[in-house]
Amino acid sequence: MMKSFLKMALLSTALLMPAVAQAQEVVTWWDFLGGGDGVRMKALIEKFNAENAGKIEIQATTLEWGTPFYTKVQTSAAIGEGPDVMTYHLSRLPLGVSSGALSEITTDELTAAGLSGADFAESNWKAAQVDGKQYAVPFDIHSVVLYYNKDKLAAAGLIGDNGLPTGLDGVDNFKAALQKLKDGGSEYGISIHSAAGDSQWRIFYSLLGQQDGQFLDADGNFLSGDNLDKAVKATTVVADWVKDGLAPAATEYPASIALFTGGKAPLHINGVWEVPTMTDLAAKGELGFEWGAIALPTFFDHPATWADSHSFAIPNRVGNEVSPEKRAAVLQVIAWMNKNSLAWADAGHIPAYSPVRDSEEFKTKQPNATYSILADTAVFDPSSVLAGVASPVYDAAGNYLMPAVNGEIDPQSAMEQMRDDLQGQVE
Amino acid sequence: MADIRLVNVSKHFGQVRVIENVSMTIGSGEFMVFLGPSGCGKSTLLRMIAGLEDIDGGEIHIGDRRVDELPPAERGVAMVFQNYALYPHMTVRENMSFGLQNIRTPKQEIAKRVAAAAKTLELEHLIDRKPGQLSGGQRQRVAIGRAIVRDPKAFLFDEPLSNLDAGLRARTRIEFAQLHQRLKTTMIFVTHDQIEAMTLADRIVVMNNRKIEQIGTPMEIYSRPASRFVAAFVGSPSMNFLAVQQLSDRDGKAVVRLPDNSEILTGIASSRLPSDGQVTFGIRPESVKVSANGAVSGKADVVERLGERTLAYVRLSDNSVVIAEDEGQSRINVGDQVKLDFDGASSHLFDVRDVAYSAG
Amino acid sequence: MSATDTATDVPLPARKKRFNRNEVLAALIFVLPFVVVYAVLFIYPTLQMIWLSFHKAPLIGPGTFIGLDNYAKLFKDKLFGVAFWNTVYFVVLTVVPATLTALAIAIGVNRLKGWMQSLILACFFIPYILPVSVVFRVWGWMFDSQFGVLQPLIALVAGDNVPVFRTLPLFMPTVAFITVWWTIGFNILLFIAGLRNISPEIYEAAALDGTSKWRQFTRITWPLIWPVTVLVLTIQLIAQFKIFDQVYLFGNGGRSDATMGLVQLIYRSAFQKNNGGYGATVAVVLFLIIVVFSVLQFQMLRARGEK
DSSP: OOOHHHHHHHHHHHHHHOOOOOSOEEEEEEEOSSSSSHHHHHHHHHHHHTTTTEEEEEEEEOOOOOOOHHHHHHHHTTTTTTTSEEEEEEEGGGHHHHOBBOOOOOOHHHHHOOOOOGGOOHHHTTTTTTTTOOEEEEEEEEEEEEEEEHHHHHTTOOBBBTTBOSOOSSSHHHHHHHHHHHHTSSSSEEEEEOOOOOOHHHHHHHHHHHHOSSSSSSTTTTOOOOHHHHHHHHHHHHHHHHTTSOSSOOOOOHHHHHHHTSSSSSSEEEGGGGGGHHHHHHHHOOOOSSSEEEEEOOSSSSSEEEEEEEEOOOOTTOOOOOOOOHHHHHHHHHHHHHHHHHHHTTTEEEEEEEHHSSSSSTTTTTTTHEEEEEEHHEEEEOOOOOTTSSSHHHIIIIIHHOOOHHHSSHHHHHHHHHHHHHHOOOO | OOOEEEEEEEETTTTEEEEEEEEEETTTEEEEEOOOOOOSSSSHHHHHHTTTTTSSSEEETTTTEEEETGGGGGGGGEEETTTTOOOOSSSSHHHHHHHHHHHHOOHHHHHHHHHHHHHHOOOOOTTTGGGGGGGGGHHHHHHHHHHHHTTTTTTEESSSSTTTTTEEEEEEEEHHHHHHHHOOOOOEEEEEEEHHHHHHHHHHHHHHTEEEEEEEHHHHHHHOOSSSHHHSSSSSOOOOOOOSEEEEEEEEEEEEEEEESSSEEEEEGGGOOOOOOEEEEOOOOGGEEEEEEEEEEEEEEEEEOSSSSSEEEETTSSSSSSEEETTTTTTOOOTOEEEEEEGGGGGGEEETTOOOEEOO | OOOTTTTTTOOOOOOOOOOOOHHHHHHHOOOOOOOOHHIIIIIIHHHHHHTTTTTEEEEOOEEEEEHHHHHHHHHHOOOHHHHHHHHHHHHHHHHHHHHHHHHHHHHHHHSSOOHHHHHHHHHHHHHHSSSSSHHHHHHHHHHHHTTTTTTTHHHHHSOOOOOOGGGGHHHHHHHHHHHHHHHHHHHHHHHHHHTTTSOOHHHHHHTTTTOOOOHHIIIIIIHHHHHHHHEEEEHHHHHHTTHHHHHHHHHHTSSHHOOOOOOHHHHHIIIIIIOOOHHHHHHHHHHHHHHHHHHHHHHHHHHHOOO
8 A cells, every 4th residue: 555655656756757847937036015116016027927938937925115024034045945036125235145145146147147237337236246246136226206296386486497396406495495385375395204214314315415425434434524514414404394394294104195195295205116106196187286206406516316226136045045947047037127127117216227228218208217317316325234224224214313304303413323323333 | 677578579581570469478587488499480589679689560668668679788688698609708707797897887896796696606716717618518607697797687598508418408407497596587588498498487488480379387388288389399209199080079078080980088178169070189198098998009110118108109090190108117019009098188179270179 | 609518627538659650651641742842932942042142143043152241231232221111111001001991891891781791892802803013004094193083182182283103202102002902802801701700699799788889899809800810910011021013013213212122122133133142132131021020920919819
């Protein structure tokens, strides 16, 4: 009885083996794209699966953005139970590599998949490296932009002849514009997500970059020298809006968007990833006004906007290595995604893959084209294990920057505390 | 001490009537027993007197006060519950003192009364124990003590003996009798045990189906039951009931013909009986003797030897069964043919409206 | 109340032998699954955690032995102090209020009858079955500083909308209130079970004894429900010392250094900063705190009850 059962098992295995070898590779995929851009990504994945039917199939899971995603990635990598490929913030890369969560991608593998560093902006490509080794392939550049309610701005005389907002550059000009908008009957001049450190960090880092301020200098010191003063200035800009009632205090993320889409605030600073939200609302006719998005105004010396990159990375799989065939399939997925990233631009992002970015289709895509300047003026998070999404720097932004913006702590003291806290965490 | 008067008392739970128009008077100092099967309403009646159940109609008077609107504590009654309902976290002393503390009795007075009750009930050595450390009988004495210290106008006992084992129950029964003799307080005692009722009561209220069947002294209840139910419920073994084939008259007394065609002369005047002649014959086993001269014969199915007497379950020719009595040293065996002598003078007749007729 | 005769002085017949071999074997077979699971899932990880606390180590993987350095660091760590006092504050805000409120509600619910009782009990119990994420969303929306339905009420008192989760003095009390709302159903259930265990005859006896409502509560209900109260207090104490989810969710993105509890410090050290050794150290200390507090509390309360 037992014997025949064994025989049968062996036989069936033998029969199945070649079939398995020829069967399609299943690529397990994790991402953190839960918003409007997640819908676009799912469409891309479906398209991939359709085109590669029988060869490669992506099985995707979307997890909670931020700390939950990265802790799960890290713990699962350590026991070899992670996905085959995942989305990853380039800002987070140093921390990811230092905790051993990421697997190096060799030049041979890239070449085999038809990818090369030359296809990406150099700074972007380098940001996917640690100690000269490649750990990720950039997918997009994303940033924060200024969303505007064209009807309200026009009423306040803030729309120029070219149909775009005007008169917003400079700290005082901008504030005056906010006042004008508020006086014009809006509840707030501008809506910002003021209840959390991450959103405030993006604005702050842009304003710091516009002054050529360095958050972390080459010697590993936080806010050294006059960088502290620049940081205080950057913080004060936003804190003043809140103090004067031009921007809402301690407002949560969904509420900050609702203030804009509901017409209560004619301006809104948020990531490009909310472009789909606006597009969809406008398409359904639920927005009630004409909207647009431009790069952040220049408050200080020159344009600069915080930016980060979504990239693709392969987690380490300790004790559970994948086959070379599977890795090849994963690289093919990454290459395909980049080559088809024009669709990803629908999600508001700027494709990292230069051939797509330079294409005519992208150059005429709105509103991306209006703010595509920020690809050139992007300032990326400091390259440090303490920086990046869900990092100590983000926590510190919540602990010091957020309360400073909301008037709970004086900006000077907030920046000093932030500096000391982060410096104290340097090992 | 006070009398208790119930006037047309009624009670229902939703649609279900549990007490219907009950009236009675319990004399001052009387030991009254409410007797009946479970569900007959006797406990509900007691709880209505105590104030633990509202009444939906009628009046209750204790002494010269109408009490049916008063909360339990103001009715001046004390109650001993079936499960004693002692406060489990309090010592014997605290259990007995609690009610007195509630009405702000001076400490010395409380101590005096508790000590007296403890002495009476032989609880002195247990006074600092908690109920969990006491036996069933001891708990019961504590429950009585808790009632005594309040010096109530009346005691209400709700099946207080039912949780005791047989030996203890018999002993405690005697203690209850003694307690009543000593205190001479009005007491109402609810039980389904007819022996408790017979031995303790001055008067018994027999209840069935939410109604009073009969109120009377134990001997009245026993010898002149007012209904077939009372006749059957009181007395052990139960009264024999036999269908009457034909009713006739001999010298003014009724003669019944039983299903096996034997005829028995009763002590009941024919003139009192209903004209339709439809009656059931009832006779207690002690009035049916096994005798060589007996007029009725049958076969002994079961023989119970109780020591001082023997009970024989005799099957008559028509298959009806009669319980008969024989002397302690009876020689009859199961299967024996026996002759029975019916003492018609102490028999009973019940008509179709359940009116009972007893001799004399 | 059973009629068991515990007062008899008759000694039990002396047993010849306390155990026989078969009984021991059977007992072993019955306890073995639990012992194995307990050892594998509790004892072993606990020992590992203690061992890890003597190392400078990442969350996963080997580290270097550094003796008691982590502990020395811990007692100098300002954040540990904050997390400790926040945790204690939260325990103070929740444990006793949750217990007393649950008792009060249970007494109220217990007086209701039939379907009304079931309905009210369900109302109080439903929050307990909600996952923390739902609780977070529901209250997050209700308290939202811009659109929260509670803000008109708050504005009535405070004069303006108040972002309660971004106002430090309000943070812990609000989260504590939400926690009590969320978890009280279970305590109510325990109390109702306890109250139902008190024989109605005892209350009838009390009624005949002329007990006032207040004395009935203080002298009868409260002492008789005390064992359940001790149980609820202890469960609450342990649960609330482990506070994490609500504080993390409501505080996320905000001043987490000022609002974090001890478990959040463990999470941040071990998971966010990949410092497994230090995280383990905080965990060991929290473990000891809970053991000491709960044993102390349980003993003290029980002793009082036994008086």
